Amino acid sequence: MTEISIGRALDENIIVTLVQRGITTETFRRLDHDKKYRIYRAALRLFGKYGYDGLSIDQFCHDAGISKGSFFQYFPSKSHLLEFTILLFDNYLSTLFEEIKRTAPGPMVRQRLIHLYEELVINSRLYRIEEQFYLFATRAIYHSAILLEGIDLERHLTNYVIEIIKRGEEIGEIRGDFDYELTGHLVAMIISALVGKTYLGKKLPHRQTREYLISFLFDGIKA
Amino acid sequence: MTEISIGRALDENIIVTLVQRGITTETFRRLDHDKKYRIYRAALRLFGKYGYDGLSIDQFCHDAGISKGSFFQYFPSKSHLLEFTILLFDNYLSTLFEEIKRTAPGPMVRQRLIHLYEELVINSRLYRIEEQFYLFATRAIYHSAILLEGIDLERHLTNYVIEIIKRGEEIGEIRGDFDYELTGHLVAMIISALVGKTYLGKKLPHRQTREYLISFLFDGIKA
DNA sequence: ATTATATATGACTATTTAGTCATATTCTGA
DNA sequence: TCAGAATATGACTAAATAGTCATATATAAT
Numbered sequence: 001m002t003e004i005s006i007g008r009a010l011d012e013n014i015i016v017t018l019v020q021r022g023i024t025t026e027t028f029r030r031l032d033h034d035k036k037y038r039i040y041r042a043a044l045r046l047f048g049k050y051g052y053d054g055l056s057i058d059q060f061c062h063d064a065g066i067s068k069g070s071f072f073q074y075f076p077s078k079s080h081l082l083e084f085t086i087l088l089f090d091n092y093l094s095t096l097f098e099e100i101k102r103t104a105p106g107p108m109v110r111q112r113l114i115h116l117y118e119e120l121v122i123n124s125r126l127y128r129i130e131e132q133f134y135l136f137a138t139r140a141i142y143h144s145a146i147l148l149e150g151i152d153l154e155r156h157l158t159n160y161v162i163e164i165i166k167r168g169e170e171i172g173e174i175r176g177d178f179d180y181e182l183t184g185h186l187v188a189m190i191i192s193a194l195v196g197k198t199y200l201g202k203k204l205p206h207r208q209t210r211e212y213l214i215s216f217l218f219d220g221i222k223a
Numbered sequence: 224m225t226e227i228s229i230g231r232a233l234d235e236n237i238i239v240t241l242v243q244r245g246i247t248t249e250t251f252r253r254l255d256h257d258k259k260y261r262i263y264r265a266a267l268r269l270f271g272k273y274g275y276d277g278l279s280i281d282q283f284c285h286d287a288g289i290s291k292g293s294f295f296q297y298f299p300s301k302s303h304l305l306e307f308t309i310l311l312f313d314n315y316l317s318t319l320f321e322e323i324k325r326t327a328p329g330p331m332v333r334q335r336l337i338h339l340y341e342e343l344v345i346n347s348r349l350y351r352i353e354e355q356f357y358l359f360a361t362r363a364i365y366h367s368a369i370l371l372e373g374i375d376l377e378r379h380l381t382n383y384v385i386e387i388i389k390r391g392e393e394i395g396e397i398r399g400d401f402d403y404e405l406t407g408h409l410v411a412m413i414i415s416a417l418v419g420k421t422y423l424g425k426k427l428p429h430r431q432t433r434e435y436l437i438s439f440l441f442d443g444i445k446a
Numbered sequence: 447a448t449t450a451t452a453t454a455t456g457a458c459t460a461t462t463t464a465g466t467c468a469t470a471t472t473c474t475g476a
Numbered sequence: 477t478c479a480g481a482a483t484a485t486g487a488c489t490a491a492a493t494a495g496t497c498a499t500a501t502a503t504a505a506t
Contacts, residue, residue, distance in 0.1 A: 027483070053276030056463060067485045072465065109444075165444070175446045178435045182420075182427075183444060189416050190409055197408075204405075212401045220443035221332075221388070221406060223398045250453070279493060290455045295495065 010036050014091055023084050028074035039064050039074070043085040052082055093156040101160065109168035110214060113187075116160065117210050120195050154192065161188040187217060233259055237314055246307050251297035262287050262297070266308040275305055316379040324383065332391035333437060336410075339383065340433050343418050377415065384411040410440060 010033060018024045028036065042064035046055050057078055061068050075081045100119045105111040162184030168174035174183070194213055197204055233256060241247045251259065265287035269278050280301055284291050298304045323342045328334040385407030391397035397406070417436055420427055 030482085051276075053274070057465085058463075068465085069467085069485050070483075073483070078464065168444075172446050174444050178439075182432075182435070183439070185420075186413055186416060186439065187444070189412060193409060193412050197405075209405075212405070216401075216406070216409065216443070218443045218445045220439070220441045221391075221397050221410070222441045223395050253452085280495080281493070291495085292455050292497085293453075296453070301494065 010040060010088070011091075014088065018084060018087065022076065023080050023087065024075055025073060031074075035066075039066065040085065040088060043081055044089065047082060047085060052079075097156045097160050107167050107171055109164055109173050110218065112164045113161075113191075113214060113217070114210060116164070117191060117194075117213060120157075120191070121206060121210075154188070157192060158185060158188040161185075161191065190217065233263060233311070234314075237311065241307060241310065245299065246303050246310065247298055248296060254297075258289075262289065263308065263311060266304055267312065270305060270308060275302075313379075320379045320383050330390050330394055332387055332396050333441070335387045336384075336414075336437060336440070337433060339387070340414060340417075340436060343380075343414070344429060344433075377411070380415060381408060381411040384408075384414065413440065 015024065015029050015036075019026055019029050028039075031039075042060065046060055046063055049055075050059075057068060057071060060081070061071050066074075071081075075084065100116060103119075104115050162181055165174055165184040165187060166180045169176045169180050174180075190213070194204070194209060238247065238252050238259075242249055242252050251262075254262075265283065269283055269286055272278075273282075280291060280294060283304070284294050289297075294304075298307065323339060326342075327338050385404055388397055388407040388410060389403045392399045392403050397403075413436070417427070417432060
């Protein structure tokens with residue numbers, strides 16, 4: 001199974017489109033991969049830690065190890081750096097969920113949810129890299145007007161879960177007496193909550209939590 | 224049934240404790256209720272809309288209809304205004320959930336969850352006042368270090384739901400094969416999500432959603 | 447009416463910070 | 477080796493903004 005590294009977000013093709021859209025510059029694109037990667041990671045970490053307003057360009061430059069003059073040769077403005085970071089992260093999530101979809105077992109909801117959960121939590125593909133990435137993903141939507149125009153980092157998970165639920169209804173594994181979108185949202189939210197708890201210091205026992213998740217979702221809470 | 228108004232948060236006793244803690248001033252305390260209320264509402268609305276960093280004191284003063292000089296006779300600093308607002312809102316939520324608890328039907332989980340959901344959504348006690356209050360509650364925790372030291376506006380709902388679930392386990396209505404705290408968290412989260420969806424432009428059909436919520440929680444998603 | 451006390455005001459200051467620019471350094475190709 | 481192009485740098489500027497203060501106005505007491 002191919003490991004989807006966060007570094008793959010810096011795919012040349014994506015950078016090119018970002019240059020075309022004026023989000024970053026040719027100068028940045030020509031930088032060697034390591035430097036680009038360092039800047040991207042610093043942005044994820046620092047925006048995640050301090051938020052947009054809380055992070056000054058001076059501090060960013062210091063932590064990323066570049067000068068302020070260079071910064072403005074790489075990005076037109078601070079908000080462009082945020083947009084850059086969000087779009088790359090968004091693209092990384094796309095790749096990740098494509099991979100999850102590709103390696104998923106058949107159409108059975110139970111197995112697909114277990115697979116999804118294991119990919120996210122037990123194999124830790126999403127959050128292993130750095131806890132700050134999780135913070136970034138959850139904080140980002142609250143920090144800038146840019147993000148309110150349709151970029152929603154949770155949608156990758158939600159869309160995938162909705163698809164699972166929809167298919168599950170079709171094959172009769174899931175009850176069909178309500179909107180599958182709403183069900184999908186709720187299920188996605190529960191998975192997201194468990195993943196979050198696992199990664200934000202709670203350290204739940206993985207396997208036990210997984211069993212509980214499935215049982216909770218399928219059988220409900222009644223005695 | 225007594226209506227819990229958001230204005231009741233400005234209870235004299237609470238203001239006194241806030242003065243003692245240096246969060247607001249004697250001068251503010253002596254203001255007439257209407258002016259205090261106007262300032263509190265403006266803070267909720269504007270912090271909710273712009274966040275802490277995004278709101279300048281000048282803008283706040285303009286919208287609240289006070290002068291900048293007065294502002295600093297009411298609050299030692301901008302962060303004190305935020306703390307003031309959060310603590311009052313937190314206190315309002317306490318009162319609200321005490322009231323919900325007081326008027327709850329017996330120990331049966333089904334009825335208590337229906338009651339809770341109706342109080343929150345159908346009777347709309349929490350969010351009717353202004354949509355911005357919801358925004359404030361959900362945004363607040365992401366905006367200031369103050370809030371990271373133990374103030375969590377979601378905990379009122381979560382604690383109440385956990386208590387319902389725990390009691391439900393004791394009387395054998397709820398399965399007891401997992402941590403009731405975790406179950407409580409998940410159930411609280413689902414309720415919160417549905418309430419959020421209802422109030423943030425989705426306008427779900429109340430009664431149908433309520434039935435679905437209960438059925439989803441008790442019976443699970445299986446066909 | 448007069449004095450004293452409390453409240454209101456907005457111009458002002460000091461600081462932070464996004465963004466600029468002139469200069470220095472490094473790289474590339476012949 | 478050298479010229480020319482690309483990249484790096486940090487002091488500087490302009491704007492925003494948290495917080496101050498001297499003065500004005502309102503209120504209360506005698």
